Each structure stands twice: as C-alpha cells, then as structure tokens.
Amino acid sequence: MLSSANRNMLWASIFVDELARAGLRAAVIAPGSRSTPLAFAFAANRQITVHSLLDERSAAFFALGIGLHSGRAAALLCTSGTAAANFLPAIMEANHARVPMLVLTADRPPEARASGANQTVDQVKLYGDQVRWFQEVALPEANPSDLMLRYLRSMADRAVALAMGTPAGAVHLNFPFRKPLEPTIVDGDVPNDPAGSGVQSAHEPQLRISSGAQSPRVEQVRAVAEALHSAQRPVIVCGPRCGGAGFADAVQRLAVQLRVPLLADALSGVRFADRPAGAVEVVFGLYENYAGSAVLPQPDLVLRFGAPPISAALERLLDGSSALQLLVSESGTYEDPVHRLGALYQCDAAELCALVSAELVSRSMRVATGWTAQWAGCEARAATVIAAEFASDAVEGSVVATVGAAQPEGVPLFIASSLPVRHLDQFAAPRATLMPVYCNRGASGIDGTISSALGVAASSGQRITLVLGDLAFYHDLNALLALRRCGLQAIIVVLNNNGGGIFRRLPVAKFEPTFTDLFVTPHGLEFSGAAALFGLHYQLIVEIREFKAAFHAALAGYENQLIEVQTDSAAHEVARQRIIAALRPAG
Incomplete structure (x- = not known):
C-alpha cells in the first residue's frame, strides 16, 4: 500500500x-x-x-x-x-x-x-x-x-x-529529503488518487532487466580441452568464489574423467561438497602442508577457477612454475597476483567443464602414469602427520578442523579472515557432504565478522556456526545484539590466543619487544562478560582436546552458544612448522 x-x-x-x-x-x-x-x-x-x-x-x-x-x-x-x-x-x-x-x-x-x-x-x-x-x-x-x-x-x-x-x-x-520527514498530512502535496502512481502492471516491475551467464565460446572450449589433452602433469585449482550452481559437481566430474588432481580451496565450494563417483580419489585439500615438496614434480598445466587460493604454499608453487596457467572466471576479473596467467576465459564455469568433458570423452589423455597417485600419497601422509600433531594439544588449527568435520550437512559455517580461514584451509580435510562456507575474503578485513555471519543466518533461516579470533570478536561485539533483535541462532567459537597470532608467521616476529607491543598486542581479555551481556550460553575451553565434546554438545542443543577456546599462538606456530618440516622435505 x-x-x-x-x-x-x-x-x-x-x-x-x-x-x-x-x-x-x-x-x-x-x-x-x-x-x-x-x-x-x-x-x-x-x-x-x-x-x-x-x-x-x-x-x-x-x-x-x-x-x-x-x-x-x-x-x-x-x-x-x-x-x-x-x-x-x-x-x-x-x-x-x-x-x-x-x-x-x-x-x-x-x-x-x-x-x-x-x-x-x-x-x-x-x-x-x-x-x-x-x-x-x-x-x-x-x-x-x-x-x-x-x-x-x-x-x-x-x-x-x-x-x-x-x-x-x-x-x-x-x-x-526536505521536512516533514514523518507521515504528516500535507494538503495539496500528492495526487488525489496516488494508488496507481507510476504503475504499468499490477505486480511486474516497470523495467525488466535480464542478464545471464555467458556461455563458453567454441574456441574457449577447444583451447582448454587441447591444453588438458596435451598435458602430462595437469592440475585443476579451485580457489574461492569458483562458480555458480552446478559447478562443484561439473568440475569434479571433469577431474574424475581425466584422472587429474583437483586442489580444492576451503572457500571454493568444492572441498566440502557432495562427491560424484570417483571424486574422492582426485579431490585434495591438505596441500598447504606439502605443495612444493621435492617429492612432487612440477605441474605442466594449471587450470584455475575462481579467485587466488588461500594457500601460501600453493601460491608459491604457481609463482615458481613455468607451466601454462589458464583462468576461468565468470566475472572476467583479472585475479593473478603472481602474473603468470597465459589466458583468461570469461564464461560460465560449470558449462565450460561439461563441454570440455564432452570434447575429451573419446580422446586418449597423456597424463603421466601415477601423477594423481603421487598427490594422493602426499595427501594421505599429510593426514597422518597432522593427526599425530593434533594429539599434542598444541595445534590451534585442530579446533577448526573439528568444526569442519562435525558441522551438520547443509548447515552454513562462517569462518573469519586472518588465522581461522587459514587454519580451515590448512587442516580441514575434504568431506563428501555439503558444508556451505562463507568468509569475508574479498578485502579480507576482520571487522564486521559477527555481523556478516548473522546476515548469513538471517538469509538462510538456519543456526550458523561462526569461528573467529579474539580480535575479530572484539571488533564486532555489538553485533551480538542482533541475535535477539532479529531472532537468530548461532554457535560462536572464539579462538582466543590473546592478540594477533597471525603475525608470528612473519619475519617481524624476531624483533622484540616492538613485535609484542605493536603487532601481537596482547589484551588479557576473556569473554564470559560478553556472553552474559548478550544472553549467550558460555563455555571456556583451556585444553584444546576438550573442544570436540563441547562442540558436539553445542550442536545438540538449541541455545545461542559462545565457546571460548584459549590457545597459545607461539606453541601453535612451533607445531605448525613441525608439520611442514615433516611434509616438505628438501630435494
């Protein structure tokens, strides 16, 4: 009206x-x-x-x-x-x-x-x-x-x-707007019969603007198909924001058909997805721990979808490779921080995968014998080493890996930028059921993390799980009021390592005391008071091994939950380096 x-x-x-x-x-x-x-x-x-x-x-x-x-x-x-x-x-x-x-x-x-x-x-x-x-x-x-x-x-x-x-x-x-701003009646201000003002149809918009996905051109399909057909050591890399509906299934089917490794970023929509037959054997996710290892030969073709991957090890691999690199982007946006691209194809990614698959179905591939098996061996070894290190109770990333494995099928996970998304990418193994993952990974700020997650919850109508660090939580505390005001439900997991733990990965960590004072910025906070203020059920975890039971209990309950996990970022970084040393032996 x-x-x-x-x-x-x-x-x-x-x-x-x-x-x-x-x-x-x-x-x-x-x-x-x-x-x-x-x-x-x-x-x-x-x-x-x-x-x-x-x-x-x-x-x-x-x-x-x-x-x-x-x-x-x-x-x-x-x-x-x-x-x-x-x-x-x-x-x-x-x-x-x-x-x-x-x-x-x-x-x-x-x-x-x-x-x-x-x-x-x-x-x-x-x-x-x-x-x-x-x-x-x-x-x-x-x-x-x-x-x-x-x-x-x-x-x-x-x-x-x-x-x-x-x-x-x-x-x-x-x-x-000039005043009056409120609905005060002003004589002579509006038509006598405004009910149909500007309306040309009872329900339709005045101006229909339609656009659709750009179908791949014949030459694009042939170029990608020929590159794959000629390669002996091809890899498919699915980064964040890969494609629309149907992409995860289409790209996995292509990888299965060609028997090539598919490296699935944590934000790609492919790592945590339903698997077509045979895809379990070609979809890999723990490569941050072993990419660049001397036991793996360099790829000779990289077919990329989506944004640059989170993995620093994979980025170094792409930067140091002389292989032809192709990017398929539905938006046509140039996203290649190492400037190694040989071609950028703007088109519907799922449709391209299906058409390339059809183009190659009757052709013999030249993929080197054992190429995918080598990646599978590294993936299995990584899983074993990571599991052993998790038992030490020092790896903060085990909390995120636990969430990735236990999150119910189809229920959204929001993961914060900075360390949490890197933990998910490094330590969360692929799963064969759908877990939608969201993250503010465009400009990659930590501000607004809680608010964004609750926006996802409002849109989905589901209880969301949010994993974030202590600084991101502190940045956006006032957003917790939306739980009550908007009738939302959430399980919030805060990794409290008392400051900016991510900076321990950088060379600046060697320069004390400035490093601690201006980069780590320890705050000494714990967040039970925030839970009380906004009406969340609160649980404090001081031993990482206790988190799994606490998270499963939270999933079984109905209250809004705040689980604070206190961790030691220095101990975590030492453990992370042990994992990498075990999985990236020098040549």
Whole structure:
C-alpha cells in the first residue's frame, strides 16, 4: 500500500514498491531521522523483511552477509552524515568479493549543503570506485508528474539489476529529503488518487532487466580441452568464489574423467561438497602442508577457477612454475597476483567443464602414469602427520578442523579472515557432504565478522556456526545484539590466543619487544562478560582436546552458544612448522 501523507512518503513508498517488484526481499535499517520516509516505506511493504540494527557498520556487514548467502542484494539504509561513512568497509568487501548490495543514504536537501548546516556532509559519490553505480535521486516534488514517477521506478529497477550484475557489487543511491520527514498530512502535496502512481502492471516491475551467464565460446572450449589433452602433469585449482550452481559437481566430474588432481580451496565450494563417483580419489585439500615438496614434480598445466587460493604454499608453487596457467572466471576479473596467467576465459564455469568433458570423452589423455597417485600419497601422509600433531594439544588449527568435520550437512559455517580461514584451509580435510562456507575474503578485513555471519543466518533461516579470533570478536561485539533483535541462532567459537597470532608467521616476529607491543598486542581479555551481556550460553575451553565434546554438545542443543577456546599462538606456530618440516622435505 502506497503512503500518500505527503510528497516524501509517496516518493519513498513508490520507490520501495518498485524494489519489491524487482525482487528485493530484505532491508537492513540503521535508525536515524533523515531516512524516516524510506524507513516507513520499508516497514509498510509486506514483501520485504526488515532487519533493524543499531550500528551502521554492523548493519552494512549484516546486509553483506545476506548477499553472500542469497546472491541477491539487500537494501541498506541510514541517515545523513557520518552514518553513511560507516558503510564503507562492507562496501569495499562487497566490491572485492562481488557481493550484491543496495546502499541507500538519506541526505539533506541541496540548500543545506556547504552551508554549515548540522549533520550535513558531502555524500555525492561518497564511496568512489567501490560501488558499481551511483545516482543522486531527485528531490520529491508536490504532485509528481508521470515522467518523474517512471523515472523513480526505473531507478529502482536499474539499481537492483546493476547490484546483481556481472560483476556483482554495491550500488549507491543518495536520497535528499526536505521536512516533514514523518507521515504528516500535507494538503495539496500528492495526487488525489496516488494508488496507481507510476504503475504499468499490477505486480511486474516497470523495467525488466535480464542478464545471464555467458556461455563458453567454441574456441574457449577447444583451447582448454587441447591444453588438458596435451598435458602430462595437469592440475585443476579451485580457489574461492569458483562458480555458480552446478559447478562443484561439473568440475569434479571433469577431474574424475581425466584422472587429474583437483586442489580444492576451503572457500571454493568444492572441498566440502557432495562427491560424484570417483571424486574422492582426485579431490585434495591438505596441500598447504606439502605443495612444493621435492617429492612432487612440477605441474605442466594449471587450470584455475575462481579467485587466488588461500594457500601460501600453493601460491608459491604457481609463482615458481613455468607451466601454462589458464583462468576461468565468470566475472572476467583479472585475479593473478603472481602474473603468470597465459589466458583468461570469461564464461560460465560449470558449462565450460561439461563441454570440455564432452570434447575429451573419446580422446586418449597423456597424463603421466601415477601423477594423481603421487598427490594422493602426499595427501594421505599429510593426514597422518597432522593427526599425530593434533594429539599434542598444541595445534590451534585442530579446533577448526573439528568444526569442519562435525558441522551438520547443509548447515552454513562462517569462518573469519586472518588465522581461522587459514587454519580451515590448512587442516580441514575434504568431506563428501555439503558444508556451505562463507568468509569475508574479498578485502579480507576482520571487522564486521559477527555481523556478516548473522546476515548469513538471517538469509538462510538456519543456526550458523561462526569461528573467529579474539580480535575479530572484539571488533564486532555489538553485533551480538542482533541475535535477539532479529531472532537468530548461532554457535560462536572464539579462538582466543590473546592478540594477533597471525603475525608470528612473519619475519617481524624476531624483533622484540616492538613485535609484542605493536603487532601481537596482547589484551588479557576473556569473554564470559560478553556472553552474559548478550544472553549467550558460555563455555571456556583451556585444553584444546576438550573442544570436540563441547562442540558436539553445542550442536545438540538449541541455545545461542559462545565457546571460548584459549590457545597459545607461539606453541601453535612451533607445531605448525613441525608439520611442514615433516611434509616438505628438501630435494
């Protein structure tokens, strides 16, 4: 139902009505005055679920989480001033991770700008090149013409389509409003019969914008097929953000058919996935521990999908290899930090795998005898060495590996950037059942981690498991309020190593006391008080071996859980180096 109290309410109602017609189904709103017309419009629209978060930075990452899970843009709304600036970190992540988001900032009218008016900043193109599109929306006017109503509706349709285009990302619309902002009736401000304002159809959007995946061209299929056919030691590398629906199955079937190693990143959607017949024998995940070992010959072809892999060892292998490297990217984005690519193919990745498979089905491959078996042997050896080291109770990564193995099928896991995602990538073995994994791995910040995870929970309707470090938890504590406000459920596992443990991997670790004071930054916190403040059931784990039972008990329960695992990052790094030394013998 369109609100017709005044020009602002009508303008906002028509815009939100068109967003719903265009398929938008979620809005995340931070409280504020100047955004009142749009807030009322979202609240009145029955097709859009509204989430109210008190902090703008948290709200932005919550909207990011919705986009991560659903692949659809959520609207994100705030008032004018510094409120809008707090959206920037999440918008940057959306840009780099190609996550759809519709950013709506309310603003003062033009006459208030550059005049010293309160809470007025320059919001025009506030986010620069981090957004896919920016528009300053026209001021609402009395009795708007049909032209202006068509303009407004087409603006909504274009914004949604561009946010979810290729590549996806944030779109920013800036809405100036004059007072009154609330639904006060203003005589003569709106048409006598506004019910059908600008509507050309009862339910359809005014402007249909359709786009689809780009099917592989014949020459792309033939080029990839010929490269694979000619190679003796090919590998398939699936990095983060690999492909859409059907990709995991298609790429595994290709690897099985060709009998080539498939190296599956923890964020690829392939490592923790259902397995077609034979795929268990060719999908590998523990390669961070042995890639580059002298016992493995260099590959002579690398077929990459998705973003650069998390694994530092694999990146070094790719950097040092003279093999032809091909990248298949649905967005066409150049992602090759070592600049070794020989070709970049923009097309639908799942379809390409299927077509290459068909192209090669009747051709004899030249893959060297025992090539995949060599990788399988290294993978098995890694599993044995890691299991033995886990028994020492010093490896922080065993907590993440336990979660990766025990997480129920189909239930989402959110893993924080920095150390936790590296632990997952290094220590979590492939599993043959689906575990959706989400991470802010675009710009790879640790801020907004809890908020993003709860956005995934809101979109999925499931209880999410979140694993993060102590600093990421500290950064985003206020997001825990959304558990109660939005009716969400979560198991939160905090790896508390008392500071920035990841820096122990860097050469700067040798330079004390500056290293401890300015990089590790020990804080001495434990988080039982946070659990009490936000109503979470709390458990403290001081022996890593006790975590498995605690996590299984949490999975069996129904409460929101906070499990704090206190670890020693120095001891973990020593144990990690022992694993690597055992699995990467010098040639």
